[in-house]
Amino acid sequence: MKKVYVGIIGFGNIGSAVAEFIKKNHQVIAANTGLDLELKKVCDTRQLKIAYPLTHQYTDIINDPEIAVVVEAIGGTVPAKKIILAALNQKKHVVTPNKEVVAKHMKELLAAAAKNKVQLLFEASVGGGIPIIQPIKESLAGNNISQIYGIVNGTTNYILFKMSSEKMEFASALKQAQDKGYAEPNPKADIEGYDAAYKAAILASVAFKAEVNWQAVYREGITGITQEDIQYAKDIGYVVKLLAIAQKVDEKIDIRVHPALLPANHALATVADNYNAIYVKGTPVGPLMFYGQGAGGGPTASAIISDIIASANSKFEIRNSTLKKAKVRNINEVKGKFYIRLEVPDRVGVLAGISKVFAQKKVSIAAVLQKESNGQFVTLIILTDKVVEKNLRAALATMKKLSVVHKIGSVIRLIA
């Protein structure tokens, strides 16, 4: 049996779960893989009472000639990036669940791995325990992948799920997510879509072999979604989900994170609680979905351990990992359908005024639904046909100035 020594840098929730299951599942891992995994050393800045040799110097791990695989479980970019590069340059395989550092520095990190003929693997960076990076790279290697829709942030899925299933308002659903430990005390990275944007960039890079600057990912969070939107969407057969979208259309990549109205019979629509799911379309495979727990020590450890095994078995060819720079379509050029909630004065001629603005800006209306009136104002839901986003924005900008519209409530993209 081949002995594989592992070093873990950063011994929080994830690092310690990796340690736990390297030990607990030692026998099953050996039977499955022929590898004898052993955690040799842990690096953490804190004084910890643990059953493994502890160091405060990451160099003690990356300079240990016996250690073959280094797990970076610090998070963030500083000092994670420096440490990953140093480990790769010491010819250690590096496994990381760190979506931020991978999304922001993928090209540089992969180049360092290739130069040193070692692996940089990051299965755990998207979808937690869900096998997605490896299946895309290997099981779907014969496919032309055209589309990825991901529910890749458990916190926002939990909030939207509670808003839908229990008619909670956003603030109370967020509070509950925080109480359950799903959302951070500062929830910005989740609810404003940064976390999902990192993951979108990683998925697009892997699926399209393209360098995607994460800042090129158009991003909208869920803070503007109201209980009314959820209910109106339900009335017309849709659910609201925060999607990470990466798709190839005419040789360009659409890559964006935003709330979306998804048909209630879509495979992603029933993804409940804080689960994640990634929907992938390829030719010839057709639609696929991968579903599971997107966060938490156990699921993340599962993905990290599978990467440790993969790197130790050096199963992947170390291929030229140069990523072509992605041609990302500007959000203004993206075509799509829209749900628009307006508050308008409850009087004759309003709809004609609105219709005129849309027509002037080449926005074709598919349906108008009149909702509650409070005497003074009435809520209108407008569903558009497929339109170019900049036209829609122009129409909304014009409308803001008009007396026929009191308030533009929500504008949510529709997935047809």
Add this chain to the structure above:
Amino acid sequence: MKKVYVGIIGFGNIGSAVAEFIKKNHQVIAANTGLDLELKKVCDTRQLKIAYPLTHQYTDIINDPEIAVVVEAIGGTVPAKKIILAALNQKKHVVTPNKEVVAKHMKELLAAAAKNKVQLLFEASVGGGIPIIQPIKESLAGNNISQIYGIVNGTTNYILFKMSSEKMEFASALKQAQDKGYAEPNPKADIEGYDAAYKAAILASVAFKAEVNWQAVYREGITGITQEDIQYAKDIGYVVKLLAIAQKVDEKIDIRVHPALLPANHALATVADNYNAIYVKGTPVGPLMFYGQGAGGGPTASAIISDIIASANSKFEIRNSTLKKAKVRNINEVKGKFYIRLEVPDRVGVLAGISKVFAQKKVSIAAVLQKESNGQFVTLIILTDKVVEKNLRAALATMKKLSVVHKIGSVIRLIA
């Protein structure tokens, strides 16, 4: 770029789809894998006008020194088994979507592959295009897998879905499945659960590294499921699905294929139309689900091509593939909850009589729901607590002889 010559034996729907996408996706496969795949020769007993050299002798393929990977796309066991063994003995990797031959002869075929230091890969044999075998073997290699529930037969899922969504009776749903080409003119292998039983045996073998005789798979089809059962199940929050179940309980394997009442909020419950999905539970990963098209030329070709790539890259260690003989629990010893539909005379004392029989046989009743009466008989739905199957069977056998029960309608296992 590494040239890989492929031979295909059997050029029906699947074989020709593999040929089509080896060609159509040549560039993307090269970019993804560094492999230059080329279909060198096709074997089929028929005279075919095709763009590839055609032979009627499979030996022309397996004796071709240039061909590295042989795709067996004949189906069935005769002559597929003989041809697979011959190809392996000629030191060709073999890729097959043939669930029957893999389920019936896995141990012998894997031993021949190991002896010859080549691969036998069968991703396409379960779940069509869904990556499941490779993720279990690799992405989940660090997990202790405890449970697999699979919707692995698209035909029966289509029938049950139509019975549920459109209140069709079994016979018309089957007819529609046949019209759509989902069901064979002779639908027995699907509707009586043979196809699912082969797949259950394969999944269990891979997940538990155990030799599972497919005949040890307890099997019930869906022919007894009525529209009433579907509706009564819905009333209590369940959907009826044909499940392939493989789980480890106390060191024994429960392996069975039967219709099951699944809670409507289970991840598998919303799997619609002819889709397949496989739900896997492991520690530490938790619950996962893999969803997609379980049949058809394109999806099957996707899985076959990924296996061609995997074998050509010889990524897997050829490990000792001796499978331990599985300890399969006899269905009589399995514990579970049941839904039982009875027709009973519409008179006093009936329920007391029934309850007495159940109590005598140690079957604890969780709920009794009285449904329609036709004046003479009334329908009762009985839900049991978790009971040992043989006790339930004994109770039903006794009941059949009693005047308090006119007819035992359906007996369907419940997934809690």
